Amino acid sequence: MNARISRIFAALGFALACTGAQATDIINQDNKAYKVTVQGEGKLSTSSYNLKSRGSQYGACGYSWCTFAIPGSKISAGKNDKVFIRSGKLVKG
16 A cells, blocks of 8 residues: 555656746847846736846746847747847847
8 A cells, every 4th residue: 555655646746847837038148248127917027137148047937928128129928938138139939
């Protein structure tokens, strides 16, 4: 009986590990630092991130979709997307 319970818990742990949290990542591919403003699903929340040259911010948006902005560029992305900064513009990848 104990072996059966152990297998159930092992399977449950594996299932939970495979369904990890999803959130949008921002990857700066420029040699310039940027302040990125992130607004979640309309106006639910607003956050700012300072990305260094060639820096990244993981988990920037956990909502269904968010709007990302840097000076001169704005884009919307879902929580499974990756947002890149290339040549001063935001692009989804």
